[in-house]
Amino acid sequence: MKTKLSLVSAAVLSATLLVMPAVSQAAIPLAVDGQQLPSLAPMLEKTTPAVVAVAVEGTHVSKQRLPDAFRYFFGPNAPREQVQERPFKGLGSGVIIDASKGYIVTNNHVIEGADKILIGLHDGREIEAKLIGTDAETDIALLQIKAKNLTALKRADSDELRVGDFTVAIGNPFGLGQTVTSGIVSAMGRSGLGIEMLENFIQTDAAINSGNSGGALVNLNGELIGINTAIVAPGGGNVGIGFAIPANMVSNLVSQLIEHGEVRRGVLGVSGRDLDNELAQGFGLDTQHGGFVNEVMPDSAADKAGIKAGDIIVSINDKPIKSFQELRAKIGTMGAGAKVKLGIIRDGDKKAVTAVLGEASQTTEAAAGAVHPMLAGATLENVDKGVAITEVAQGSPAASIGLLKGDVIVGINRNNIEDLKELKAELKDSHGAVALKIRRDNNYLYLVLR
Known part of the structure; x- marks a missing residue:
């Protein structure tokens, strides 16, 4: 592999050579007219x-x-x-x-x-x-x-x-x-x-x-x-x-x-999507960066802070965010109990609210998304011999695969699961498409995650 000058050195060297006489060298010099090159x-x-x-x-x-x-x-x-x-x-x-x-x-x-x-x-x-x-x-x-x-x-x-x-x-x-x-x-x-x-x-x-x-x-x-x-x-x-x-x-x-000794993940309690051009035009916004809030979970940190469905979250602690995924990642790496200042746009007006993050638990939408991206939007809860779906956010990935409120996940492919821990372990060890075995009322069916 050929040796290349670093980008900083190259930029400074180019500027130097523009104002100094050309020097014929067989190799890059350590100094030019006594001035040491950057390193x-x-x-x-x-x-x-x-x-x-x-x-x-x-x-x-x-x-x-x-x-x-x-x-x-x-x-x-x-x-x-x-x-x-x-x-x-x-x-x-x-x-x-x-x-x-x-x-x-x-x-x-x-x-x-x-x-x-x-x-x-x-x-x-x-x-x-x-x-x-x-x-x-x-x-x-x-x-x-x-x-x-x-x-x-x-x-x-x-x-x-x-x-x-x-x-x-x-x-x-x-x-x-x-x-x-x-x-x-x-x-x-x-x-x-x-x-x-x-x-x-x-x-x-x-x-x-x-x-x-x-x-x-x-x-x-x-x-x-x-x-x-x-x-x-x-x-x-x-x-x-x-x-x-x-x-x-x-x-x-x-x-x-x-x-x-572990991460106690913070939860805002919203589901949403990236703000795109179509949504921005529909809401009359001049920005295409931010996280659009589809739903606010009752009694969540977002609900207590006054965030409403239809809000666009555009900043965290005065730092702009580009997407709902960036919002999710930054909130998810903050600890439970953290105080967060959120910049939002509502009806064309900019506002600032403060939320105290809840803690991710076995019954949060954030925990579902962490188990598998296609489960995001579902609220999970351990029940006897399975994991119950207690809520499904409209328009969420969980809704798109056909999960309904009241479903109970009882297996992955041919393996039975008894709780959220086993569900997470089975999904982690699986590659490619996997089938969730669902108990719905008195019947069983399979829904495929890809």
Whole structure:
């Protein structure tokens, strides 16, 4: 691969050469007329010690239902499932966010299922890590190590990022060792990719490859702006489209993991959709950014704050939002009890309201959407031998697949489920289309999730 000058260096060098005599050089000089060229090296010398390698070992357990013919052959005491265990190893990256306490952030998918997590520091030390907590819906995990002389990254305000800002990705791709790439912010608020349940990604063209997951995306001050998480890679390698979880969202999640050992997700209590051109024209609006509120759940945080169906939510804590998905992701990563200032448009007038977020529970629409995107809009509640649908929001994904109030989910494909926990586990282990077995009145039917 050919060496390229960083974007910052290229821009400054071009400006310099316009006002200075041409100098014939066989290679890029360290200085021109005594003026040293800009370099990312001084910033990286301070930053790279905070990015670590994460090596994991564990055992994958897979269950396969035995066909009825085999169970008949082996007798009535034959097991219903065949269990297989397969050892695995994996590599990823992590970021030290607190040097004194040894806290390290990485991706949940990097450490998921691991029995042992080993941290490789920049100075060559290897230290076993303790898992503090994870959040699968946002793909964040918090680790802790006991070590001295650690370096941590300072967090930037990721809400201040703009398209075109320079970025630097640091990680351990392909197990090669620490690698640094540079680029720009290509887009903000990316969602609808199906990578995670709650998506509000920073998109960057800084090269991100396998093994970069959990690594740092920093600005030119060496401040953390995001955690590298995913790539669009049809051929299996970098094609210039990578995604990072914004640092502000990470900070909200980490504070909950430290305090509770889990994420206690905040809930606003609305269902809705992105504001599009058709809706904007129908409501006579001059904006096409925001979240349109289809329905407000009774006694929810939104209801108590005075939000009404037909409102368009355009900002959170004075920061503009582009879509309902961005609203959902930001609210979902704030803790229960958080006080949130929401900017809304109602009948063409701008208003500001304050909501105190409720806590996601087994009976919230937000919890349903976290279980599976096509269940969003349904209110779930555990009942005897199943999960009941107590409400279905009009126009929601749950309504579109045919769920009705009073339905009870009793199985996934050929497996029975008894509660929301089992429903979530079955859907997580399933790939492609899955069939929900529904008890409706005294009959059974299947509805397909894709």
